[in-house]
Each structure stands twice: as structure tokens, then as C-alpha cells.
Amino acid sequence: MVKTGKSYYDGDETYWANRLSKGYGNISPSKAKLLKNQNGKCIFCSAQLINEDVIETHHITNKKYGGKDKYKNLTLIHKHCHDQLHGKKK
Numbered sequence: 045m046v047k048t049g050k051s052y053y054d055g056d057e058t059y060w061a062n063r064l065s066k067g068y069g070n071i072s073p074s075k076a077k078l079l080k081n082q083n084g085k086c087i088f089c090s091a092q093l094i095n096e097d098v099i100e101t102h103h104i105t106n107k108k109y110g111g112k113d114k115y116k117n118l119t120l121i122h123k124h125c126h127d128q129l130h131g132k133k134k
Contacts, residue, residue: 057092057094060095061084061085061092061094062084064076071095074115075120078101078118079093079120082119082120086121087119087120087121088121088125088128091122097123098122098124099121099122099123100120100121100122100126101119101120101121102118102119102126103117104119
């Protein structure tokens, strides 16, 4: 249940990011676990990841360099941050 007096439009991004990291909303259990591990924040820009954001999974050590699909090697990041991190043009 949503905390009394809370609205998705109240601007309390921390509250809603914490709910998202607990698996509420349209998020897979694996992404919820990653969000919880990183306190609901993007590792690139440190902003809260919220439900409307396009969120991508990023390998800390790239797979071509031996990185594995394990929680300790994965993090969540905004799509636009991921694009900047990898130098992609929009």
C-alpha cells in the first residue's frame, strides 16, 4: 500500500524510487534487486531512477573482456547515461 498522503506527483522521488526498488511497478525481480543494491540511483549521474525513466542494464566489466551476467557485474543506468558512457550519438 502507498503511504498515506503520498501521490506519485508529489515530487518525492526518493520515496517512489524506494518503492520501485522493492519491486513495485513494471520492473522485473532482477532489476528490483539491482535497484535496491544501488539505493535506487543511476551509477553514472547519481540521480534517482524512477518509473518513467528508460532504464538499461550495464555490465561493469564488458562481456568481451570476460564480464559475466552476475549481479556483482551488473548495474542499472538511465538510457541517456548509458549512451553517454558508451559515446553513442543520439
